[in-house]
Amino acid sequence: xxxxxxxxxxxxxxxxxxxxxxxxxxxxxxxxxxxxxxxxxxxxxxxxxxxxxxxxxxxxxxxxxxxxxxxxxxxxxxxxxxxxxxxxxxxxxxxxxxxxxxxxxxxxxxxxxxxxxxxxxxxxxxxxxxxxxxxxxxxxxxxxxxxxxxxxxxxxxxxxxxxxxxxxxxxxxxxxxxxxxxxxxxxxxxxxxxxxxxxxxxxxxxxxxxxxxxxxxxxxxxxxxxxxxxxxxxxxxxxxxxxxxxxxxxxxxxxxxxxxxxxxxxxxxxxxxxxxxxxxxxxxxxxxxxxxxxxxxxxxxxxxxxxxxxxxxxxxxxxxxxxxxxxxxxxxxxxxxxxxxxxxxxxxxxxxxxxxxxxxxxxxxxxxxxxxxxxxxxxx
Numbered sequence: 001x002x003x004x005x006x007x008x009x010x011x012x013x014x015x016x017x018x019x020x021x022x023x024x025x026x027x028x029x030x031x032x033x034x035x036x037x038x039x040x041x042x043x044x045x046x047x048x049x050x051x052x053x054x055x056x057x058x059x060x061x062x063x064x065x066x067x068x069x070x071x072x073x074x075x076x077x078x079x080x081x082x083x084x085x086x087x088x089x090x091x092x093x094x095x096x097x098x099x100x101x102x103x104x105x106x107x108x109x110x111x112x113x114x115x116x117x118x119x120x121x122x123x124x125x126x127x128x129x130x131x132x133x134x135x136x137x138x139x140x141x142x143x144x145x146x147x148x149x150x151x152x153x154x155x156x157x158x159x160x161x162x163x164x165x166x167x168x169x170x171x172x173x174x175x176x177x178x179x180x181x182x183x184x185x186x187x188x189x190x191x192x193x194x195x196x197x198x199x200x201x202x203x204x205x206x207x208x209x210x211x212x213x214x215x216x217x218x219x220x221x222x223x224x225x226x227x228x229x230x231x232x233x234x235x236x237x238x239x240x241x242x243x244x245x246x247x248x249x250x251x252x253x254x255x256x257x258x259x260x261x262x263x264x265x266x267x268x269x270x271x272x273x274x275x276x277x278x279x280x281x282x283x284x285x286x287x288x289x290x291x292x293x294x295x296x297x298x299x300x301x302x303x304x305x306x307x308x309x310x311x312x313x314x315x316x317x318x319x320x321x322x323x324x325x326x327x328x329x330x331x332x333x334x335x336x337x338x339x340x341x342x343x344x345x346x347x348x349x350x351x352x353x354x355x356x357x358x359x360x361x362x363x364x365x366x367x368x369x370x371x372x373x374x375x376x377x378x379x380x
Contacts, residue, residue, distance in 0.1 A: 001029045001086040004035070012041055012042050012272075034052055038057065045159075050158045077103050087110045090124070093113050093118055101125050114128065114143070131143070161252075176242050187218065187263075190266075
């Protein structure tokens with residue numbers, strides 16, 4: 001095969017999981033020209049992959065209006081159809097990736113995708129139901145490489161960090177007050193879903209513990225939300241950590257991970273990057289949606305539920321008639337719901353002046369998915 005197109009327009013973590021497909025293809029077809037179609041956030045990651053020859057950036061926001069679509073469709077089609085591909089791999093399996101795969105010129109029957117393709121994408125690319133269709137997502141991606149004749153001998157993330165980026169990383173860390181030659185642990189403070197974020201207080205305790213053992217805690221992340229989270233972590237620590245949130249690109253972040261003693265973070269792109277490049281990593285997993293799941297026994301059957309433990313810090317909200325008028329829900333059931341339910345516990349701040357507030361409402365936040373108070377921290 002001379003030309004192969006891979007379509008993966010997803011989050012950074014998902015793109016990292018798909019990159020081993022590039023190594024598998026190049027190992028079997030070393031002369032093949034490998035083109036990726038990605039969205040802008042994933043460009044830097046794919047650009048570090050030694051096996052990728054060309055990157056086409058799909059900017060989805062430019063296609064949201066009719067005028068934007070008419071202006072940008074022709075240039076995108078021209079880039080995609082610049083080559084005749086021997087195979088197209090849709091590793092996204094959604095309508096947007098199917099639209100890109102449909103534009104690509106390839107022989108009939110040489111467009112493949114994962115087994116669980118959605119939104120009509122299976123009518124463009126053939127779903128591959130391989131031997132690993134129920135295994136880890138990386139193996140599911142590699143099944144598409146096997147479908148075009150690749151012999152997958154190992155799972156490898158083909159990432160390289162340019163020398164210039166290594167030097168810039170050392171300069172940035174030194175400016176922040178640390179030396180990369182000393183032992184340090186990287187703490188990835190944020191995640192795309194709140195349910196996947198480790199609490200600030202836990203990070204603070206870990207940071208203090210690291211300092212006590214002669215190891216420097218280094219905070220990384222991106223965006224204003226994670227900057228605020230880093231500031232709250234630093235405020236709870238005895239000694240402020242090294243704060244690099246928003247100061248590193250992905251190439252520099254990869255080098256920081258490579259030289260670290262360990263990386264600790266949630267289920268998010270940077271933590272997956274740390275795993276992929278071989279850094280010692282502790283990934284703290286949380287659900288995308290906080291709903292109960294039943295665990296499975298090794299034979300695949302549902303495990304028996306154990307006894308339900310009491311929730312020590314639960315407290316029912318008072319009846320509608322006992323709430324101030326502006327805090328009463330419009331549902332008529334006397335329980336706080338809707339947009340106010342996920343906000344800071346203003347209700348308790350209002351009620352804590354009363355004699356019963358400390359006894360009945362030991363919390364600071366109301367869960368948006370329940371009428372129960374879920375925090376163990378006092379309102380005071």
